[in-house]
Amino acid sequence: MVSLGETSPDEPSPPPRPHRQVDARNLLCPMPILRAEAAIAEMAPGEILALLATDPGLERDLPAWCRVNHHTLITIRRQGRELTGWVRKEKIGP
Amino acid sequence: MSDTPVDTPPATAIPVDRPHPVRALGLLSGGLDSILATRLLTSQGIEVECVNFHTGFCIQSHTAAIRNPKPGAPPPRHDALHAAELLGVRLHLVDISQEYVRIVTNPKHGYGRNLNPCLDCKIFMVQKAWEMKERLGFHFLFTGEVVGERPMSQRRDTMPLIQREAGVGGWLLRPLSALTLPETEPEKRGWVDRQALQGITGRSRKPQMALARQFGITDYPSPAGGCCFLTDEGYSRRLQDLWDHRGGVKEYTLDDILLLKAGRHLRLHPGCKVIVGRDQGENNFLGGFKKGRLLLRAKGIPGPVALVEGEAAEELLELACRLVARFGKGRDAEQVTMEIESDQGRRTRQVTPLSAEEIPKTWYL
Ligand code: SF4
Numbered sequence: 001m002v003s004l005g006e007t008s009p010d011e012p013s014p015p016p017r018p019h020r021q022v023d024a025r026n027l028l029c030p031m032p033i034l035r036a037e038a039a040i041a042e043m044a045p046g047e048i049l050a051l052l053a054t055d056p057g058l059e060r061d062l063p064a065w066c067r068v069n070h071h072t073l074i075t076i077r078r079q080g081r082e083l084t085g086w087v088r089k090e091k092i093g094p
Numbered sequence: 095m096s097d098t099p100v101d102t103p104p105a106t107a108i109p110v111d112r113p114h115p116v117r118a119l120g121l122l123s124g125g126l127d128s129i130l131a132t133r134l135l136t137s138q139g140i141e142v143e144c145v146n147f148h149t150g151f152c153i154q155s156h157t158a159a160i161r162n163p164k165p166g167a168p169p170p171r172h173d174a175l176h177a178a179e180l181l182g183v184r185l186h187l188v189d190i191s192q193e194y195v196r197i198v199t200n201p202k203h204g205y206g207r208n209l210n211p212c213l214d215c216k217i218f219m220v221q222k223a224w225e226m227k228e229r230l231g232f233h234f235l236f237t238g239e240v241v242g243e244r245p246m247s248q249r250r251d252t253m254p255l256i257q258r259e260a261g262v263g264g265w266l267l268r269p270l271s272a273l274t275l276p277e278t279e280p281e282k283r284g285w286v287d288r289q290a291l292q293g294i295t296g297r298s299r300k301p302q303m304a305l306a307r308q309f310g311i312t313d314y315p316s317p318a319g320g321c322c323f324l325t326d327e328g329y330s331r332r333l334q335d336l337w338d339h340r341g342g343v344k345e346y347t348l349d350d351i352l353l354l355k356a357g358r359h360l361r362l363h364p365g366c367k368v369i370v371g372r373d374q375g376e377n378n379f380l381g382g383f384k385k386g387r388l389l390l391r392a393k394g395i396p397g398p399v400a401l402v403e404g405e406a407a408e409e410l411l412e413l414a415c416r417l418v419a420r421f422g423k424g425r426d427a428e429q430v431t432m433e434i435e436s437d438q439g440r441r442t443r444q445v446t447p448l449s450a451e452e453i454p455k456t457w458y459l
Contacts, residue, residue, distance in 0.1 A: 010184040026382045028151070028157060028160070028170055029154045029157070029170065030148055030156075030172050030175075030187060031148075032155060033172065033175070033187060034148060034187050034188075034189045037186075037187050040188075043313070056163075056169045056170065056297045057154075057169055057171055057172065059169045060168070060169050060170070060171040060172075060176075061171060061172045061175055062179075064171070064172070064176055064179045065175055065187075067179055068175060068178045068179050068183075068184060068185050068313075069184060069185070
């Protein structure tokens with residue numbers, strides 16, 4: 001299930017360690033998603049991508065992008081202006 | 095009026111028998127036309143995936159969201175992505191912004207009313223989509239174009255030119271206007287049921303809205319919103335100004351075209367432009383571009399952030415500081431302390447804000 005909110009020290013399940021991290025902070029839409037798409041194309045199924053962004057549109061676009069491309073959105077967390085989304089690449093992905 | 099004949103590339107890779115499934119790749123902007131074109135094909139059982147090209151000039155609601163969001167408004171969203179979700183199709187998001195520079199700076203077919211090179215742009219996008227079609231194994235391409243809807247790229251005489259110059263021959267289908275156009279290869283081969291396509295022409299949006307109702311599609315962006323900054327008069331004026339003041343050399347960086355999207359732009363001198371934030375959202379945005387530029391803001395008084403681009407000789411810097419002071423809460427003060435931030439550090443300067451009469455209208459771009 002997707003959780004969205006401030007990260008707190010007693011967050012029950014810490015997000016998994018990503019295989020790859022993409023820093024798309026200070027980039028406007030659609031750059032964060034384009035960067036994620038380029039990164040995930042080079043990853044193997046089952047691997048996890050962490051996407052960092054400040055564009056608030058990520059809250060709607062990352063879940064939509066995952067649904068459209070059949071990736072699994074593990075969670076999105078917010079810390080101040082920064083959002084981080086963890087995505088697992090699935091087999092039917094690009 | 096007859097359409098110009100188009101060269102059809104050899105169909106060696108395409109079986110004449112109906113393939114299972116028939117696979118089509120469509121250009122999806124996220125607007126109503128491309129949504130309907132996609133739905134017309136998926137409702138025939140055709141397997142559709144779509145592509146959305148990022149040119150650097152796309153207007154997404156996110157760009158509009160540079161400014162302060164309206165209280166309670168939902169976060170912005172990417173139209174094509176949400177259209178793909180609505181349609182249940184896969185979407186390829188492809189960044190063509192680097193290669194697109196040559197389309198904007200040197201369009202073979204010229205510009206539309208503003209700096210929009212629509213015909214070259216469409217040809218380029220169809221070429222790019224064709225490359226993907228070949229690589230990913232689709233049978234044909236389609237777009238949401240409507241004959242007569244737009245003055246440059248969607249005219250009965252220019253639409254055949256797009257497929258001819260893109261080298262895609264009869265493999266480009268326009269489902270919304272198909273009945274008014276010559277049959278394409280997938281129609282001729284019976285892979286697409288031509289009778290289930292549409293014959294919409296012209297600028298009225300009513301037939302599309304009626305079709306949307308028929309399909310139960312209600313969530314689509316308003317056509318008035320526009321999807322490309324190059325069709326915007328103010329934006330094109332600022333882009334032209336940028337070229338005029340770079341020795342007439344038509345070039346741009348991605349930072350250049352992003353900065354043209356925000357703030358008030360005032361040219362104080364052929365070599366010096368000031369971009370003034372209009373609200374906190376824009377101030378934050380401009381702050382992200384300070385590298386290689388000067389960032390001005392009033393010290394201790396609420397007011398905008400501004401970027402100075404180009405020459406910053408002392409007298410111009412003084413003028414820029416006075417201008418920016420004018421846009422802040424200190425506009426009526428005798429003196430305002432302006433902070434000037436550069437890659438080398440920060441310094442301050444005392445200035446008298448310009449009066450309204452001292453700002454010539456010709457400075458505004
Ligand atoms: S409006 Fe912009 S994106 Fe659309 S065809 Fe014209 S130049 Fe290309």
